[in-house]
Amino acid sequence: MTGNDQTSTNLRTSKSIHHPHSLRWRAFRRHKLAMFGIAIILTLIMVIIWGPLFSPYRPEKTDLDAILIPPSPHHWLGTDELGRDLLTRLLYGGRVSLAIGVLAMIISVTLGTLIGGLAGFYGGRIDNLLMRLTDMMLAFPSLFVLIILSLAMRNLPIEALRGTPSVSILSITLVIALLAWMPVARLVRASFLSIKEQEFILAARSVGVDNLRLMFRHILPNAAGPIIVAATFRVAAAIITESSLSYLGFGVQPPTPTWGNMLKNAQTQMIRAPWTAIFPGLIILITVIAINLIGDGLRDALDPHKN
Amino acid sequence: MLRYLIRRVIQAIPLLLLISVAVYGLIAISPVDPLALYEGNPNLTPEDAALLEYRLGLRQPLFLNLRGSNGTVNPPSADLYATWQGHTPPPIGTLPAGAEVAIINGARQGQVRWVQVLDLERRITGWTPRDRLTIHVNPFDSRYFKWLWAVLHGDWGRSSVEHRPVLEMIGERLPATFYLMSVAMIGQMLIAIPVGIVAAIRQYSLLDHLVTVLAYVGRSIPIFWFGLLLIILFHATLTWPAWAGEGLAGQPLFPGGGMFDLRLRRELGYTPWWDYVHHLILPATMLSVYGAAQYTRHMRAGMLEVIRQDYVRTARAKGLPERTVLYVHALKNAAIPLVTLLALDMPTLFGGALLTETIFGWPGMGRLFFQAAQRADYAVLMGIVMINAVLIIAFNLLADVIYALLDPRIVYN
Numbered sequence: 001m002t003g004n005d006q007t008s009t010n011l012r013t014s015k016s017i018h019h020p021h022s023l024r025w026r027a028f029r030r031h032k033l034a035m036f037g038i039a040i041i042l043t044l045i046m047v048i049i050w051g052p053l054f055s056p057y058r059p060e061k062t063d064l065d066a067i068l069i070p071p072s073p074h075h076w077l078g079t080d081e082l083g084r085d086l087l088t089r090l091l092y093g094g095r096v097s098l099a100i101g102v103l104a105m106i107i108s109v110t111l112g113t114l115i116g117g118l119a120g121f122y123g124g125r126i127d128n129l130l131m132r133l134t135d136m137m138l139a140f141p142s143l144f145v146l147i148i149l150s151l152a153m154r155n156l157p158i159e160a161l162r163g164t165p166s167v168s169i170l171s172i173t174l175v176i177a178l179l180a181w182m183p184v185a186r187l188v189r190a191s192f193l194s195i196k197e198q199e200f201i202l203a204a205r206s207v208g209v210d211n212l213r214l215m216f217r218h219i220l221p222n223a224a225g226p227i228i229v230a231a232t233f234r235v236a237a238a239i240i241t242e243s244s245l246s247y248l249g250f251g252v253q254p255p256t257p258t259w260g261n262m263l264k265n266a267q268t269q270m271i272r273a274p275w276t277a278i279f280p281g282l283i284i285l286i287t288v289i290a291i292n293l294i295g296d297g298l299r300d301a302l303d304p305h306k307n
Numbered sequence: 308m309l310r311y312l313i314r315r316v317i318q319a320i321p322l323l324l325l326i327s328v329a330v331y332g333l334i335a336i337s338p339v340d341p342l343a344l345y346e347g348n349p350n351l352t353p354e355d356a357a358l359l360e361y362r363l364g365l366r367q368p369l370f371l372n373l374r375g376s377n378g379t380v381n382p383p384s385a386d387l388y389a390t391w392q393g394h395t396p397p398p399i400g401t402l403p404a405g406a407e408v409a410i411i412n413g414a415r416q417g418q419v420r421w422v423q424v425l426d427l428e429r430r431i432t433g434w435t436p437r438d439r440l441t442i443h444v445n446p447f448d449s450r451y452f453k454w455l456w457a458v459l460h461g462d463w464g465r466s467s468v469e470h471r472p473v474l475e476m477i478g479e480r481l482p483a484t485f486y487l488m489s490v491a492m493i494g495q496m497l498i499a500i501p502v503g504i505v506a507a508i509r510q511y512s513l514l515d516h517l518v519t520v521l522a523y524v525g526r527s528i529p530i531f532w533f534g535l536l537l538i539i540l541f542h543a544t545l546t547w548p549a550w551a552g553e554g555l556a557g558q559p560l561f562p563g564g565g566m567f568d569l570r571l572r573r574e575l576g577y578t579p580w581w582d583y584v585h586h587l588i589l590p591a592t593m594l595s596v597y598g599a600a601q602y603t604r605h606m607r608a609g610m611l612e613v614i615r616q617d618y619v620r621t622a623r624a625k626g627l628p629e630r631t632v633l634y635v636h637a638l639k640n641a642a643i644p645l646v647t648l649l650a651l652d653m654p655t656l657f658g659g660a661l662l663t664e665t666i667f668g669w670p671g672m673g674r675l676f677f678q679a680a681q682r683a684d685y686a687v688l689m690g691i692v693m694i695n696a697v698l699i700i701a702f703n704l705l706a707d708v709i710y711a712l713l714d715p716r717i718v719y720n
Contacts, residue, residue, distance in 0.1 A: 136325050139703075141654070141695035143661050147680045148330060148688060151337040236527065243529050244662060248677065263532060267666075270535060271543040271563070278539070281532030288527040 024225075027301040034297020040290035048094040057085035059092040060255050068273040078275040080265060086276060090283060093257035097239055098287070100173050100258070104238035107177035109231045112184025113220070119185070120192025121215050131189070134182045142179060146241065149175045150250045165256040172251050176241050184230050191223035225302035232295035236288045243284050259284050308711065311719040312704070319700045326696050327689075331451050334685050454689070464686035466679075473690040476675065483566055484659040484671030486583075487590055492656065494595030495602055496649070500642075502599070503606025507641075508633065510611065518603055525600020534593045534666040538563050541589060561589045564668035590667040594660055598652075605648060609641035643713045650706035654698035658691070 028034060052059075063083035071078045077086040119130040153171040195201065196219060204218050239259075245251035246260025254261055259280045266277035457464060463473040506518040542563035547555040562568065566586050567578040613619060614637050622632045659673035668674070672691060679687035711717045 132322075136322055136329075139322060139326060139696055139699050140330075141658060141692060141699060144658075144676055144688075144692050144695060145330065145333075147661075147676070148333050148337070148692065151680060151683075152333040154338055240529050244531060247529075247531050248662070248665060250680065263529075263535065267535065270539055274539045274543065277532075277535045281529060281535065284529050284532065285524070285527055288529075289523065292523070292527050 024301050028297055031297035031300060033293045034301075037290040037293030037297065040286065041294065044094070044287060044290070045098070048091050048098065051091045052088060055085065055088045055091070057088040059084065059089045059257055061085075068269065068276075070273070071275055077279050078273070080262075080276050081269050081273075086262075086279060089257040089262060090259070090279060093259050093262055093280070094283065094287075096169060096252060096256060096258045097242055097260070097284075100169060100176070100242045100252075101235045101239040103173045104176040104180065104242075105231055105234040107173065108180040108234055108238075109184050109227065111177065112181035112230075113188050113227060115181065116185035116188030116190075117192050117215055117220065120189035121196060121211070121219065123193075127189070130185070134185050137179065137182045140179065143244070146175060146179055146245060147248065147250050149178065150245060165252070168251075168253045169256070172242060172245060175245075176238050180234060180238065180241075184227065184234070187226050187230055188223060191226060192219055195219045195222050229295055229299045229302060232291060232298055236291040236295070239284065239288055239291075308708075308719060312708070315704050315707075319704075322700065323693070323696060327455065327693055328451065330692050330696075331454065331689060334688055335450070337683070458693075463690045466684050466687050468679075468682050468684045473686045476687060477672065477690060477694070480659075480670060480672045480675045481657065483669060484664070484673065485656060487587065487664070487669055487671060488594070488656045488659060490587060491591045491594035491598065491660075492649070492652065494591055495598035498595060498599035499602030499606050500645070503603045504610055504633070504638065504641075506603070506607045507610030507614065515607075518607065522600050522604045525597060526604075528597070530593070530597050531662040531666055533597060534590070534663060537589050537593055538666070562586050563589075564666075566670055590663050590669055593666075594663055602645060602648065605644050606641070609644050610637065613637045613641040640714075643710065646713065647706045647710050650702050650709055653702045653705070654695055657698055658695040 061084060063079070066075070066079050066083040068081055069075050069079045069083075075085050075087070077090065079085055080089070115130050115134070119127040150172060153175055154168070156167050156171045156174075192215075196214075201214065201218060204214060209218070242251055242258065243260030243263065246258050247264045249261075249264055251260055252258045254265070262280040263277060266273075266280065270277035454464065461474075463477075465472055466476060469476065502514075502518055506512075506515040509515055541561045542559045545560040547558050547560060549556045562585060567582050568586070571582055572578045614633070619632060619637050622636045623629070627636075657672065659669075659671040659676075661673035661677060663669065664671045664673035665677050675687065676691045678684075679691070707719070711719055
């Protein structure tokens with residue numbers, strides 16, 4: 001009796017038995033650079049959410065007495081050509097840019113997982129068809145087609161949103177997502193191909209688990225690692241894409257601020273007022289570096305071949 | 308190998324057709340109107356506008372054309388006068404057999420109610436409600452197929468803005484793009500190869516860490532912002548020092564845009580070579596530093612992988628000098644991924660760099676595309692996208708071939 005108790009206590013306190021998930025989480029938490037990236041992103045999100053509450057300025061409020069003021073105690077990061085406070089606009093713009101990045105990631109990863117998963121699971125003709133589609137999308141000259149797509153989708157036919165800034169935000173998100181799912185699809189297809197041959201899938205099949213359940217409950221969780229890593233990098237890529245498109249004038253339309261169209265604005269007066277061009281780009285750079293650091297940390301932690 | 312090549316080329320044909328259908332459709336459904344350019348122009352009568360619209364084929368069916376046969380035609384109603392803007396269309400009676408009709412969508416909302424009636428010489432003779440006509444579907448008589456047919460015969464259409472052949476406009480921009488992109492590409496290799504090699508040989512040295520950090524920044528920086536920083540620093544902030552002479556002192560160190568100095572050209576009657584070079588330096592730096600950040604990473608990784616392999620150790624063991632081992636034996640294999648990468652980047656030699664050319668006002672293909680997109684110049688957009696799609700597919704194939712030639716372990720079948 002006492003002996004048995006002893007054993008079970010030993011088992012519980014033993015450090016040598018760990019669930020794989022907790023091992024990976026631990027490896028990730030030990031990744032100093034990734035933790036640094038998470039700290040930056042969390043700080044940024046908090047500042048973007050709560051910061052505007054402390055700002056005495058509104059993002060669209062123009063002030064013709066305060067045009068192109070350099071960074072100063074009143075305007076920490078200066079003002080733009082219409083006298084709008086740059087810091088306030090950066091914070092509001094950050095909400096839009098980050099939202100587009102995350103939303104575009106969710107859509108493109110869902111689409112990529114679905115297409116790659118179907119192709120990998122069913123194989124044969126479906127696989128061929130879906131992969132040809134993927135090849136076609138990859139052969140598009142991307143920035144050119146992004147611009148054409150953003151022109152085509154400028155007026156999304158959604159009655160409820162007509163005339164609101166959400167239309168251009170939503171359409172640009174869709175544009176980015178529609179041209180970003182292909183690498184995810186290839187990745188997911190490859191993992192599905194290898195996982196579906198493993199014994200536990202055969203076992204699940206033999207007890208009558210249907211295809212849908214096989215795909216989503218048995219294969220997908222085992223393919224999750226690379227998907228999560230790719231998803232993280234997708235957010236960073238989407239933020240860059242949004243800023244490039246908005247910079248060229250084919251993205252989110254003013255007066256809604258995003259980091260990209262603030263840079264477009266800046267180009268006309270950046271020689272007189274370099275701060276209007278420096279700060280929006282700097283915050284994009286910091287955000288993207290932080291996200292990439294997290295992605296690298298996740299990749300190192302989730303890579304089963306590493307140990 | 309040859310059979311593999313032939314198969315890939317044959318596979319590329321439906322791929323290109325699909326891409327052209329997709330891009331053509333996308334361009335056509337975009338709400339940007341090429342005629343917006345003429346809005347408010349008092350010299351353009353509504354008839355001219357209608358004719359121009361017809362000539363540009365804007366109201367013609369995209370992928371399906373409808374052909375009308377005999378039918379009685381009613382005089383147009385109030386609905387039509389709105390489209391015609393107060394001008395009475397010529398009345399017509401019976402439609403001649405075989406006459407062609409083009410669809411008028413109320414205002415592109417999709418519902419087809421009116422057709423434009425053309426006589427056999429394709430002149431607009433009137434308007435008619437659609438339901439009085441027997442309609443035959445003929446897909447090969449649509450805008451897309453007309454475009455495709457013309458392209459296959461070497462006619463890429465005309466710009467709706469400049470009214471010049473698309474190929475001519477593209478041909479004018481090609482030298483500028485090629486000049487910028489080739490210098491940028493050579494520059495990025497000249498940075499990436501030595502830096503990547505040294506970083507790999509001295510792994511974990513100060514230089515290696517610096518390279519890793521810079522490559523990380525290069526991976527995360529928005530390239531256009533990097534260009535803006537270059538302009539702020541080298542154009543807006545730094546000026547020529549006093550010793551540079553009367554004309555130069557106090558002038559910006561580098562021009563902020565363009566390919567040559569207009570004033571200089573007017574004075575001299577031509578542009579000296581050093582003016583071209585002077586204008587090239589900033590945009591080429593922007594592209595090659597950005598590109599080098601990506602390439603150095605690959606060069607370093609390739610070198611690291613190779614110098615640990617047995618054959619390199621063998622080369623050392625048989626007493627070859629370290630220099631030969633590294634720069635002949637190791638480099639040859641370490642450069643394979645880089646060569647493939649370079650082949651994949653080749654299309655930009657012709658397609659240009661949209662962001663760079665836009666920032667620096669460089670008169671190349673990327674900027675032509677940017678201007679065409681702003682002015683909804685459909686034929687130009689279509690031409691540039693398709694040329695780039697062909698180049699991407701071709702150089703993808705070339706990259707695979709090079710890869711197989713350089714690495715005998717790879718066999719295609």
